[in-house]
Amino acid sequence: MSSESDDDPVFKALAHRRRREILDLLKEGPRTTGMLCETFADMDRCTVMQHLKVLEEADLVMAKKEGRERWNHLNxxxxxxxxxxxxxAYAGHALSIIDRLKSDLEGQ
Amino acid sequence: MSSESDDDPVFKALAHRRRREILDLLKEGPRTTGMLCETFADMDRCTVMQHLKVLEEADLVMAKKEGRERWNHLNxxxxxxxxxxxxxAYAGHALSIIDRLKSDLEGQ
DNA sequence: TTGACATGTTATGTTTTTATAACATAATGC
DNA sequence: GCATTATGTTATAAAAACATAACATGTCAA
Structure with missing residues (x-):
């Protein structure tokens, strides 16, 4: 039922600042594609849609079509x-890292 | 003292599966560059080093030179x-998402 | 139905990443 | 010193991501 972790598209989607900004906005609530283009007016409309597609393929955004509008929901x-x-697994690791680095790197 | 969030290189570094695999290995403990190349024998040595460089620029890997060896530490x-x-901020959001999507997407 | 509007698709140029090769440095052991 | 080993550097080809333009579809409202 499970398999190789398929979170590559998620990490890839999160790698671009613009896409994280889109997610941050959608966290407030759903937005239409047009609203997103208005918010990110410095980006071309096609660019916004391309980013949306990447987010959708990573299952981070789910779209609901309503008439001629498309509402983008955060998932x-x-x-x-x-x-x-x-x-x-790294959060816990971080707790000890400072001490360890101090002894490893400076305690030469 | 603070400024624009400079976590872009971190997200970018995490975006590649191979680099996450390197981090997973370094989580077990420091490794020399040579050991890493042995582990990832299907990758060219230069490729491993290039990935290490990306990880280092994201401050996820710290190197300590020891003689002619280089020990790579996870940070x-x-x-x-x-x-x-x-x-x-998204973990909490995830808790309600299923219900919300059910009503938003299906409750048409 | 027709014109305006919101969105979708295809194609293309540009930039960045990724992977490799060839060459260079630098430390170790004989 | 000299061969070997470990790592570093520079250059380059191939692939992927990013941004935009041009064109297409589909919906609403008068």
Whole structure:
């Protein structure tokens, strides 16, 4: 039922600042594509849509079409997933890292 | 003292599966560059070093030179940092997302 | 139905990443 | 010293990401 971790598209999607900004906005609530283009007026409309597509393929954004508008919803589950399966293992590690580096790197 | 969040290189560094694999290995303990190349024998040595450079620029790997060997240490603090400043905000959001999507997307 | 509006698709140029090769340095052991 | 080993540097080809333009579809409202 499970398989190779398929969180690559999520990490890839998060790698671009603009896409994280889109997610930050969608966290406040759904937005239409047009609203997003208005907010990010310095980006071409096509660029916004391309970023949306990347986010959608990573399952971070889910779209609901309503008439001629398209409402983009945030789905934060993939982020929670990579946290649970990957990032959390590093949070604990970080606690001891300063002491360890002090002895490893300076205690020469 | 603070400024624009400079976690872009961290997200970018995490975006490649190979680099995450390197971090996973370094989580077990420091490794020399040569040991890493042995472990990832299917990658060219130069490729491994290039990935190490990206990780180092993101401050995720710290190197300590010892004789003619170079020991690569994991630094997990940047990961903790992006968790604290960005990812954690989505973990809570994920809790309600299923219900919300059910009503938003299906309750048409 | 027709014109305006919101969105979608395809193609293309540009830049960045990724991977490798060839060459260079630098420390170790004989 | 000299060969070997470990790592570093520079150059370059291939692939992917990014941004935009031009064109296409589909919906609403008068």
């Amino acid at each position: 934060s589950l993939p982020i929670k997933h990579i946290y649970d399966r990957w990032i959390s | 997990s603090l940047p990961i903790k940092h992006i968790y604290d400043r960005w990812i954690s």
